[in-house]
Each structure stands twice: as C-alpha cells, then as structure tokens.
Amino acid sequence: MRILIVEDEPTLGNQLKTTLEQNGYAVDLSVDGEDGHFMGSTEEYDAVVLDLGLPEIDGLTVLGMWRREGRNFPVLVLTARDSWSDKVAGLDAGADDYLAKPFQTEELIARLRALIRRATGNASSELTAGDVRLDTRSGRVTLKGEPVKLTAQEYKLLSYLMHHKGKVVSRTELIEHIYDQDFDRDSNTIEVFVTRIRKKLGADVITTIRGLGYSLDDPADQPRG
Amino acid sequence: MRILIVEDEPTLGNQLKTTLEQNGYAVDLSVDGEDGHFMGSTEEYDAVVLDLGLPEIDGLTVLGMWRREGRNFPVLVLTARDSWSDKVAGLDAGADDYLAKPFQTEELIARLRALIRRATGNASSELTAGDVRLDTRSGRVTLKGEPVKLTAQEYKLLSYLMHHKGKVVSRTELIEHIYDQDFDRDSNTIEVFVTRIRKKLGADVITTIRGLGYSLDDPADQPRG
DNA sequence: TCTTCGACGATCAGGATACGCATGTGCTCT
DNA sequence: AGAGCACATGCGTATCCTGATCGTCGAAGA
Incomplete structure (x- = not known):
C-alpha cells in the first residue's frame, strides 16, 4: 500500500512517515x-494524507485539482482543531475523511485502514480468498486456520493482491505500490516473492496471466462448471 | 437516496429524520x-446512520452482523464524545465513518454526501457485446458467464474492438494500437489473432469487412429483422 | 442467373523468443 | 550470526511471428 503525505511541517511529516512505514506502508512525503x-x-x-494549511497553494485547492483531474484515491484531510467549517468545505471538495490536529497516530492509522478498505470495496478487516485469510488489523495470515509466517514484503504483496481480489495486477503496479518511488524496475523481485508466497500458501493462490500480471482469485467467487 | 437511521433516543432520531428529509433523502427510523x-x-x-449506544443489542454488534451477511452499504457511526477507542473499534468493525456527539447536523449531511458519493461513484468498467463481457478493470473476459482465457495479445485486440464497438477498424489501426510504433506491417498477425479469438468466443463476434478491416457488433444494438 | 477467376482473408504448423520460475549468492540491517 | 532482501543466472514453456496453403467472397462475362 502506497501513501502520499502532504505536510509542510517537517517534524510532523517525518514522524508520520516513520509511523506509517512501521505499519507496512510505502510512504512518499x-x-x-x-x-x-x-x-x-x-x-x-x-491513499493521501493532506494537510489543509499549506504555504503557497492551499490544501483544498490541491484536492480540487486532483478531483477535477479524475484522481479518486481516498484523501484524509488534516485540519486545525475546531474549525469544522473547514471540514465541511473539505468533505465537499472531495475529501473522504478528516482528522483534527492534534490527533493520536493510532487513530490516523485506523482511519487510513478504513479508507483503503472502503476504497477497495472491502468492508471487513478480514480478507479471505479460498483457504487463505488475512487480517489487515493484526497483520496475520492463516491457511486453513493454521497461522502462516510471512515476511514483510511477502505480506505487502499478498495484502495488495487480496485488496484487489479478482483483478489482474501488473508487475509495475505491484512494484509501485509495494515500494516507494525510486526503485529499479529491472529486477525480478516480484516474481521471487510470488514464488515464496506460493510455497507457503499453495501454488494455486496466485494465478499468473502471462504478459499481463498476476491475479488472486477466490474460488467462491467463480462458480464455474 | 434512501437512508436508515438507527437511534434509540427519540428526540435526536426524529430531528435527524426531519433534517435529512428536508435534504431530499427518504428516511427510515x-x-x-x-x-x-x-x-x-x-x-x-x-447509507446507514448508526448509534453505537443502543439498548439490548449494541450498535457494533449490529454492524458486525450486517457485514457478515454481506451488507456493504456505507455506515456512519455516532459515538459518545471523546471515546476515540470506540471510534477505532467502530472503524475496524466495518464502519465507513464516525461522528462524535454532539455534532452539527450540517456536518452530518456533508459526511453522508461524501459517503454516498464514494459508494456509488465507482463507474462500471464492463464492456459487453452479445454474450461476450469484458471487464477492463480485472482484465477478465467471459462468454455467457463462463470465464475465457485469452493471451495478452488476444486480449489487447479484443479490448480495442470492444472499445470501438460498431465501428469498422482497419488492420493498420489495430496494429498501431496493439504494438508500439515500428512494427513490420507486412505480416498477418492480426488475422491470426482474429482467428484465435473467434475460436474461443465464437465465429460471429468479429465481422470481417472485406478490404476495410474488422468490426465488432453488439446484436442488441442492431434490432433488425 | 450461373460460372469462372482473381484477390483477399483464414487457417495451420514449426521455429524463435520472450516470459516467468526457481534456484543461488552476497549485501544489509537487526 | 541470522534473517530478509535485492539481484543474477539458467531453464522450461507458453506465446508469438512467419510463411505457406487452403478457403471464400464478389465481380465480370457469358
């Protein structure tokens, strides 16, 4: 999961970046x-975390520009305390949620989780596909009820695929969402992790679509003959 | 737009109902x-407005039951002031947003608007023609509901034709859009892929217009005798 | 209207190739 | 020291392109 933070105050920005990274997100600031x-x-x-009080261009303006450009990632807006008129304006400008400063980082993370979950069409904190079950809240993965130990990258990759269950996800899309910005595209790390995940969870969890990418399918969603 | 309010306190409930109705919603309480x-x-x-502090069955429980039943309407949760642990629990239980009491009704409405916009704003990415259905988001193709496996090139070609349904598409146009820039024009790859697609999806999906190119027609668009 | 012929399109199969997989190796961070 | 990661290499194969052959359509002439 890839997050953009737009925050002019360096202290807060870097603190957020660190916290989110510790929670498994790839963060640009x-x-x-x-x-x-x-x-x-x-x-x-x-998802994007956007501070409204920015120098030069105002946060609301930025948000409006994105929406007019057709960008529809979920946006969590940070506002000054008690200025609820700002909040309403923000929501009407296309924000998906807001948080008043100061806030608990724990709450920010919970809200981000909810936003991402909602944006990708999943209401529960548990994602399932066949015998595989992934709890986004605790970061645990089980296979047929048995806990499976995944490394950080394996988890990120699986998590992204499960958030986009049924969709064909290209290699570049995976790279973009698992790593932040600058990353050597000419490497086969994605394939390597797909292999590892398959070893741990079974070869049939992830389907390869040659020339397009990978796809994670829930057998329950495909009632075929 | 139809809204459900679950609120045990009659005064607040009826006030909300009135306000929302004045804003053009059909409201059940x-x-x-x-x-x-x-x-x-x-x-x-x-959308649903759900108070967490309910007698008998707790709001969180109700929410959990809905989500387990597969109900995925957006839910806006009302919580007591300052109990942010409740909020986090609510979000993790599948709520899409929350609001602390007391709140400005104006803010409630703004949030509901945002919620509904988000939930319904996802345009369909499906193209259909006869019995063939192509989901551009998931990269899936089905024939009469049955999934069909296409190779990358086959998919590209079919996708282009379906995006230009009813139009006659020349061979060169297809080549230009499927391959990048320079490609040997003196080859019959297009014909080959048309053949393959016809084998997988039926001969009548793609019509040949001699001397001009190909065309994909939706029988539904041509109500002829 | 029927037949014939030319041109265009459809199909087939084999070789080339790019693609994805599974290793192994060394680096980095705990 | 160990685990996890990025990266490199070799291998097997699905996929693609090519070129040749076969099929079909349509116009022109009888």
Missing part, C-alpha cells in the same frame, strides 16, 4: 502544495 | 438494535 499536487497527479497512491 | 438490524438486512439502503 511532500512538503508543499505544488509538489504534492504533482506527486498525486503523476504517481499511483492508495 | 429504527429505535433499537434488533429492529434496526432487521431493517438493514431486508431493505435496500444507500
């Missing part, structure tokens, strides 16, 4: 509206 | 968890 807008317009994010 | 759960399970709502 932007310190002003212009750069933030550019990042959000050109890169693929699963 | 439930005063306890059991009835509320029943309503949400049997009727179709575009």
Whole structure:
C-alpha cells in the first residue's frame, strides 16, 4: 500500500512517515502544495494524507485539482482543531475523511485502514480468498486456520493482491505500490516473492496471466462448471 | 437516496429524520438494535446512520452482523464524545465513518454526501457485446458467464474492438494500437489473432469487412429483422 | 442467373523468443 | 550470526511471428 503525505511541517511529516512505514506502508512525503499536487497527479497512491494549511497553494485547492483531474484515491484531510467549517468545505471538495490536529497516530492509522478498505470495496478487516485469510488489523495470515509466517514484503504483496481480489495486477503496479518511488524496475523481485508466497500458501493462490500480471482469485467467487 | 437511521433516543432520531428529509433523502427510523438490524438486512439502503449506544443489542454488534451477511452499504457511526477507542473499534468493525456527539447536523449531511458519493461513484468498467463481457478493470473476459482465457495479445485486440464497438477498424489501426510504433506491417498477425479469438468466443463476434478491416457488433444494438 | 477467376482473408504448423520460475549468492540491517 | 532482501543466472514453456496453403467472397462475362 502506497501513501502520499502532504505536510509542510517537517517534524510532523517525518514522524508520520516513520509511523506509517512501521505499519507496512510505502510512504512518499511532500512538503508543499505544488509538489504534492504533482506527486498525486503523476504517481499511483492508495491513499493521501493532506494537510489543509499549506504555504503557497492551499490544501483544498490541491484536492480540487486532483478531483477535477479524475484522481479518486481516498484523501484524509488534516485540519486545525475546531474549525469544522473547514471540514465541511473539505468533505465537499472531495475529501473522504478528516482528522483534527492534534490527533493520536493510532487513530490516523485506523482511519487510513478504513479508507483503503472502503476504497477497495472491502468492508471487513478480514480478507479471505479460498483457504487463505488475512487480517489487515493484526497483520496475520492463516491457511486453513493454521497461522502462516510471512515476511514483510511477502505480506505487502499478498495484502495488495487480496485488496484487489479478482483483478489482474501488473508487475509495475505491484512494484509501485509495494515500494516507494525510486526503485529499479529491472529486477525480478516480484516474481521471487510470488514464488515464496506460493510455497507457503499453495501454488494455486496466485494465478499468473502471462504478459499481463498476476491475479488472486477466490474460488467462491467463480462458480464455474 | 434512501437512508436508515438507527437511534434509540427519540428526540435526536426524529430531528435527524426531519433534517435529512428536508435534504431530499427518504428516511427510515429504527429505535433499537434488533429492529434496526432487521431493517438493514431486508431493505435496500444507500447509507446507514448508526448509534453505537443502543439498548439490548449494541450498535457494533449490529454492524458486525450486517457485514457478515454481506451488507456493504456505507455506515456512519455516532459515538459518545471523546471515546476515540470506540471510534477505532467502530472503524475496524466495518464502519465507513464516525461522528462524535454532539455534532452539527450540517456536518452530518456533508459526511453522508461524501459517503454516498464514494459508494456509488465507482463507474462500471464492463464492456459487453452479445454474450461476450469484458471487464477492463480485472482484465477478465467471459462468454455467457463462463470465464475465457485469452493471451495478452488476444486480449489487447479484443479490448480495442470492444472499445470501438460498431465501428469498422482497419488492420493498420489495430496494429498501431496493439504494438508500439515500428512494427513490420507486412505480416498477418492480426488475422491470426482474429482467428484465435473467434475460436474461443465464437465465429460471429468479429465481422470481417472485406478490404476495410474488422468490426465488432453488439446484436442488441442492431434490432433488425 | 450461373460460372469462372482473381484477390483477399483464414487457417495451420514449426521455429524463435520472450516470459516467468526457481534456484543461488552476497549485501544489509537487526 | 541470522534473517530478509535485492539481484543474477539458467531453464522450461507458453506465446508469438512467419510463411505457406487452403478457403471464400464478389465481380465480370457469358
């Protein structure tokens, strides 16, 4: 899962970045509206944390530009305390949620989780596909009820696939969402992790679609003859 | 837009109902968890406003039951002030948003708007022609509901034809869109892939227009005798 | 209207190739 | 020291392109 933070205050921004990274997200940090807008317009994010009080370009403006460009990633807006008129304006400008400063980082994470879950169409914190069960809250994976130990990258990859169950996910899409920005595309790490996951969870969890990418299917969703 | 309110306190409940109705929503009001759960399970709502502090059955329980039943309407949870642990629990139980009491009704409406927009704003990515169905998001193709396995090139070609349904597409146009820039024009790869697609999806999906190219027609669009 | 012929499209099969898989190796961070 | 990761290499195979042959359509002439 790839997150963009647009926050002009370096202390808070870096703290958020660290916290989110510890929670398994790939995080990019932007310190002003212009750069933030550019990042959000050109890169693929699963969610954006946007501070409204930015120098130069206002956060609301950035948000409006994104929405007019057709960018529809979930946006969590950070507002000053008690300015609920700002919040309403933000929501109407296309924000999906807001959080008043100061806030508990724990709450930020819970809200981000909910946002991402909602955006990808899953209501429960548990994702299932066949015998595989993934709890996004605790970060645990089980196979037929038996707990399975996954490494960080394996978990990220599986998690992204399960969030997009049934969809064909290209290699580049996976790379973009698992790693942040600069990463050597000419490497086969994705294949390697797919192999590892298959070893741990069974070869049939992840389907390869040659020339397009990978796909994780729930047999229950495909009543075929 | 149809809204369900589950709120045990009559004063607040009726006030909400009135306000929402004034804003153009069709509102049902439930005063306890059991009835509320029943309503949400049997009727179709575009969004639900759920109070967590209910007598008999707790709001979180109701929410959990809905989600387990596969109900995925957006849920806005009402919590007591300052109990952010409740909020986190609610979000993790499958709520899409929350609001702490007391709140501005204006804010409630703004949030509901955002919720509904988010839930219904996902445009369909499906193209159909006769019995053939192509989901551009998932990269899946089905024939009469049965999944059909296409190779990358076959998929690209079919996808382009379905995006230009009813139009005659020349061979060169297909080549230009399937391959990048320079490609040997003196080859019959297009014909080969058309043949393969016809084998998998039926000969009548793609019509040949001699001397011009190919065309994919939806029989539904051509009500002829 | 029927037949014939030319041109265009459809089909087939074999070799080339890119693709994805599964190793192994060394680096880095705990 | 160990685990996890990025990266490199070799191998097997599905997929693709090519070129040749076969089939079909349609126009022109009888």
